Amino acid sequence: MPDQPTLAEVAAAAGVSPATASRVLTGSVRVRTSARVQVHAAMARLGYTPRGGGDRRQRRTVPVIAAVVCESTRRLFTDSFFARLITGAEESLARESVPLLVLPTSPTTLAATERFLVSGGVDGVLLISAHKQHPLAAAVSAAGVPVRCAGRPADDLPLPFVDADNRGGARRAVEHLMRTGRRTIATIAGPPDLSAAVDRLEGYRDGLEDSAMQAPPVAYGDFTQASGSHAMGWLLHRVPNLDAVFVASDLMAVGAIHTLRRAGRRVPEDVAVIGFDDAPAARYVTPALTTVRQPVENLGAVASELLLGEVLDGRTGSHNPVLPTELVIRQSA
Numbered sequence: 156m157p158d159q160p161t162l163a164e165v166a167a168a169a170g171v172s173p174a175t176a177s178r179v180l181t182g183s184v185r186v187r188t189s190a191r192v193q194v195h196a197a198m199a200r201l202g203y204t205p206r207g208g209g210d211r212r213q214r215r216t217v218p219v220i221a222a223v224v225c226e227s228t229r230r231l232f233t234d235s236f237f238a239r240l241i242t243g244a245e246e247s248l249a250r251e252s253v254p255l256l257v258l259p260t261s262p263t264t265l266a267a268t269e270r271f272l273v274s275g276g277v278d279g280v281l282l283i284s285a286h287k288q289h290p291l292a293a294a295v296s297a298a299g300v301p302v303r304c305a306g307r308p309a310d311d312l313p314l315p316f317v318d319a320d321n322r323g324g325a326r327r328a329v330e331h332l333m334r335t336g337r338r339t340i341a342t343i344a345g346p347p348d349l350s351a352a353v354d355r356l357e358g359y360r361d362g363l364e365d366s367a368m369q370a371p372p373v374a375y376g377d378f379t380q381a382s383g384s385h386a387m388g389w390l391l392h393r394v395p396n397l398d399a400v401f402v403a404s405d406l407m408a409v410g411a412i413h414t415l416r417r418a419g420r421r422v423p424e425d426v427a428v429i430g431f432d433d434a435p436a437a438r439y440v441t442p443a444l445t446t447v448r449q450p451v452e453n454l455g456a457v458a459s460e461l462l463l464g465e466v467l468d469g470r471t472g473s474h475n476p477v478l479p480t481e482l483v484i485r486q487s488a
Contacts, residue, residue, distance in 0.1 A: 160201040169197035179294075188293050195273070195297030218278040218466050220248060220459065221256040223268065225285045228259045234378065234406065235434045236451060237283065240305055243455030244281055253463060255281075260291065273298040279466040281305060281458055282314070287348040303462035305454060307350040307475075315465070317458040317476050321351050321431075324447035324480030325358025328401050328429045331445075331482060333366055337399035337427055341371040343386040343411060345378050345403040352378075355403045355431060371397060376407045383407025387414035398426055399488065405430035405437045405446055412440060412487070427488035442486035449480045 166176035171190050178186050179194040197203070222241050224231050231237050245255045256277065260268045272280060272295050279301040285292045287309040296302050296314055304316035332340050342359045345352025356373065363370050371394040376382030383402060387410065390397060402408035408430030412422055420426045422442055430437060433448035457476055 160203045165194065165197045165201060165203050168201060169193040186290075188288055188290055191290055192293045192297045195294060195299075199297070199299050217253060218463070219254055219256060219276075220244075220279045220281060220462060220466070221258050221272065221277040222281045222283060223272070223291060224257065224259045224283045225289055225291060226259060226283075227261040231257075231259045235436070236404075236432060239451040240283060240455040243452030244305075244459035245455075246452075247456035247459045248463060251463060255459070265290065269294050272300060279303070279462045281455075281462055282308075284349070285309060286346065301462060301465045303458050303465065305458045307354070309348065309350050315461070315473070315475055317454055317461065317478070319351075319449035319451075319454060319478050320480045321354035321449070322358035322361065324431065324449065324482070325355040325401065325403075326362045327480075327482045328431070328445075328447050329359055329362025330365075331484070332399045332401065332427055332429065332488060333362070333368070335427065335488070338368070339371065339394065339397045340368065340399040340401065341374070341390050341394050341397045343374045343376050343383055343390070343400060343402045343407050345376065345407075347375065352403055359401050376403075376410075378404045378407060380406045380410040380413075383410030384414045385410075387411035388418075391415075391418055391420075400426060400428055402428060402430045405432045405434040405444060408444055408446070408487075409436050409440045412442075412444075423486065423488050429488045433483055437483075437485070440487075445485045445488040446483050447480050448483045450478050454478055 163173050166173040170193060175190055176194050179191050222244055224237055241257055248255050258268055269291055280295050282302055283305045292312055302314050304314050307316050307318045308314045329340060344356040374386035374390045376386045400411060402411050408428055412428055415422055415426050422428050430444050430446040433446045437444035437446045
């Protein structure tokens with residue numbers, strides 16, 4: 156049996172110092188993403204196995220899948236999107252008697268999570284809400300761990316994914332607003348480092364470009380209700396004549412409606428509002444929210460099914476389904 160490569164040999168092959176290679180293996184956050192990719196790629200080329208990792212998968216009779224949510228625990232439990240997505244994945248895997256671990260990952264837990272994932276703790280990773288330049292996306296893929304992203308991956312990483320038609324759904328929302336006579340249509344976009352938010356903003360712009368309608372300044376939020384409320388106030392100050400707003404998430408739309416009400420604007424008489432997701436909050440806000448429904452539970456189910464197939468077959472999937480979205484018309488627009 157050939158000798159196990161040393162850490163020094165891995166570092167030399169990666170073009171980094173042994174100290175940097177060691178920090179990558181221990182999950183330190185003080186390492187550039189490019190260095191992580193180089194080290195994990197060198198490990199794969201040389202056949203280096205971190206101590207304690209190795210043959211865990213071979214010793215397991217049932218594969219273990221982890222849903223890694225690149226958000227804080229607080230966000231995981233306050234945004235229904237994550238609960239719905241994970242429920243779909245969990246129910247799908249349960250039919251195959253495969254357990255699903257759920258790992259929220261904030262900056263304080265990043266190092267421990269990366270160390271666990273790349274050292275053989277799980278057989279596959281369902282990666283959720285990975286923003287641009289997130290270290291986990293590069294680390295787990297370079298380490299050879301099967302990965303399937305829920306949503307198109309940022310940074311153009313060559314990772315398989317399942318996504319919803321965010322761009323097309325946003326475009327249909329804007330077209331509905333124009334058909335109902337709205338002429339100054341603003342938007343509250345999501346985080347610009349998240350692919351779903353980028354696609355929804357592009358869909359909004361697609362709708363306006365088709366009509367040659369001028370786009371007002373873009374307000375941004377972080378998919379929380381508070382950020383939607385703040386962004387709506389920002390828009391009212393800069394575009395006081397707006398008569399419609401497309402909001403990139405239902406929680407932000409609820410915040411926007413509250414701000415409009417405080418400003419004396421009636422919804423939908425003065426300002427029409429459309430959200431995105433069809434979260435439970437969309438049906439209970441007053442007026443009930445017109446929104447773009449994305450098949451969140453199905454997205455989780457399809458992504459986990461494809462990931463499990465890749466884990467069992469040992470091959471990386473090349474099929475990246477994009478699931479349809481649907482405009483649900485209620486009272487707000």
